[in-house]
Amino acid sequence: MTDFRDARWYAMRPARSTKPATYRCPLCGRLLPALIEHTLVLPEGDVSLRRHAHTACVVKARRAGRLALREEIEPRGPSLLARLLRRG
Numbered sequence: 525m526t527d528f529r530d531a532r533w534y535a536m537r538p539a540r541s542t543k544p545a546t547y548r549c550p551l552c553g554r555l556l557p558a559l560i561e562h563t564l565v566l567p568e569g570d571v572s573l574r575r576h577a578h579t580a581c582v583v584k585a586r587r588a589g590r591l592a593l594r595e596e597i598e599p600r601g602p603s604l605l606a607r608l609l610r611r612g
């Protein structure tokens with residue numbers, strides 16, 4: 525997976541920075557100053573591929589059925605503890 529859009533799922537978290545940086549939102553292609561509150565998007569949780577996106581763009585993409593979250597793609601099975609305690 526080399527392209528942002530190829531990921532099967534995305535991890536997301538709110539971000540805001542005091543760095544005088546400007547990012548390019550991968551969803552709309554417009555500029556995003558780090559100072560405003562935005563969303564950090566990690567394709568398949570890969571920090572090296574993280575992108576800074578406008579929160580509004582993330583919301584819009586999610587409503588359009590894109591940017592699936594991990595739990596939507598890989599529903600959790602029984603918890604580790606449940607598996608450990610399961611009898612043969």
Ligand SMILES: [Zn+2]
Nearest residue numbers: 549552578581
């Ligand atoms: Zn955007």
